[in-house]
Amino acid sequence: MQDTVILAINSSAAADKVFERCMGPKKSTVRFSTVYMFLAFTWQLFAVSVASLSMLFYVIVQFLYRLLKYASDSWVYIISVKVFSSSRINIRIRCSQILYWPIFLQDNGTRSLSSVEYAEKAALHKHSMWSSLAVDVLLGNLFGLALLYHAESACMWVLKFASDITNELLRSGCVWLMGVPAGFKLNTELAGVLGMISLTAIQIWSTIWIFLGFHFIYFIRGLAISGIIFGVTVPAALIKDLIALATLHVSTLHWLISLLYSTQIQALAALWRLFRGRKWNPLRQRLDSYDYTVKQHIVGSLLFTPLLLLLPTTSVFYIFFTIMNTTISLIYILIEITISVIHATPYIKIFLWLVMPKRFPSGIWFEIVSVWSDCIYSHKDISSPADKLQSEKGLTGAKASVVVSFLHSNFLTVGQIVMPHYNKILSGKPRTLVATAAYGVLTGRRIPSTIGTDLPIFPWMLISYKEYWRLCHDSILACYR
Structure with a gap:
């Protein structure tokens, strides 16, 4: 019954399209030939202007792309890509969306005339790109104008916040750990060495940050301008990369303490297997029996005791820097999810649902x-x-x-429309992230700072300038037809 109804609707829609093509233009051409000629000439000029501007942008983007590709072997480019990886991805997504606009405006072909379902999906897919771009740029303008207006106050707040975190949390925390934290008696020598290394790294980074603070106002203004031009996702990615750069000393200290903690845990586990007469077989991934000598047992006993007694001191420093690094990683993940939600939200479907819910x-x-x-x-x-x-x-x-x-x-409700798009970008990754993070905290492994959400990546467009101009021109004329 349902297939019969859909077939009848498709047949009537196709017949209606053919009838309009055969009968509509003839009557209009006879009555309003002058008006149609004027509209066609105006639209032709509009198509030429838009195609020329788009080709100019295409030339600039292709020049920058080839310049970066030429410098891809230099160490400056490699370091920049690693430091600003999130910003690079989002800038490429924005440039690709702008370059691909004539592709989305092309005619859907003859299949859309005979299938209502295909025509509906093709129309939503065509309008999803420009609606996402428009909302992103609108939010970017609101964010950029507000940040540009309050640039000095935002700069002062960020510098004061960074100074408070460094002095009140990092330095005070390291000094507290070097004493008797929460009443625990730690090894004084090891706590002093770890505390002095941490304080030295914090002091070096604070000195560098003081010199960079004098020029931080220019970064705030550049962040606002990038939001106005490219949309809110690009400054959000820049903020994420800046946080990673500003907290590099915390990440480095966490990596060093994690390396010491994980090595100590592995050594204690190996020595405990020695006392039990067991040995780990890396080929079969299992524990096998093994007969140790008396000398091996004596050396193992001499190593096991100091490692076990030094473990609480190492664990305290590891827990402190793990909390700090996990907080930073959660900020990374929150910004990443926000960017992915902005890209994945079907704005055109939400707008159509508000105007005409019968479309769903x-x-x-x-x-x-x-x-x-x-x-x-x-x-x-x-x-x-x-x-x-x-x-x-x-x-x-x-x-x-x-x-x-x-x-x-x-x-459909608005939740039923939006949730499939959000489930697609997440697809069970938060659950895997929690399990990986928990395992990393217990074993001293690296905690992931990203969940790897799916972003709308387009292949880079490499066609001739003349062909791209013709593509833009034909797309505008196709809208008029």
Whole structure:
């Protein structure tokens, strides 16, 4: 039944399109030939202007792309890519979206004339790109103008926040760990060495940050301008990369303490297996029996005792820097999820749902309102289960011959429209991230700072300038037709 209805709708839509093409232009051309000629000439000029501006942008972007590709072997480029990896990806996404606009405006072909479902999906896919770009640029302008207006106050707040974190948290925390933290008696010598290394690294980075603070206002203004030009996702990615650069000393200290902690844990585990007469087989990935000598047991006992006694001191420093690094990683993940949500949100579907929710049906159902039986008429709403059962048995004991019903349709909610897009970008990755982070904290491994959400990556467009101009020109004319 449903396939028959869809086939009938597709056939009628295709016939309507063909009828409009055959009959519509003839009457309009006869009556309004002058108006149509003027509109066609105006649209032709508009197509030439837009195609020329797009080709100019295409030339600039291709020049920058080839320049970066030429310098890809230099150490400056390699370091810049690693430091500003998130910004590079989002800038490329924005440039690709701008370059691909004529592709999305192309005609969908003859299939859209014979299939309503395909035409609907093609239209939503065509408008999803420009709607996402428009919302991104709109949010970027709001963010950029507000940040540009309050640039000096934002700069002062960031510098004061960084100074408070360095002095009140990092330095005070390291000094506290070098003493008797929470009443625990630690190894004084090891705590002093780890504390002095941490304080030295913090002091070096604070000195560098003081010199960079005098020029930080220019970065704030550049961040605002990038949001106005490229949209809010680009400055968000720049903020993420800046946080990673500003907290490099914390990440480095966490890596060093994690290396010491994990090595100590592995050594204690190996020595514990020695006392049990077991040995780890890396080829078969299992524990095998092994006969150790007396000298090996004596050396193992001499190593096991100091490593076990020094473990609380190492663990305290490891827990402190793990908390700091995990907080920074959560900020990374929050910014990454925000960027992915901005890219994945179907703005055109939400707008159509607000204007016309009937565009998103989720099922049909019949409401029986009238039943004619043998010379007896009954007008009753029997949509409830009890009334349906009564109608099946017969309202008057007679067999019904004519039934009058209305066809109704259920509609999707905004949550049902949006959630498939969000599930696609996440697809169970937060659960894997939690398990990996928990395992990394317990074993001293590196904690992931990203969940790897799916972003709309386009292949880079490499065609001739003349061909790109013709593509833009034909796309604008296709909209007029």
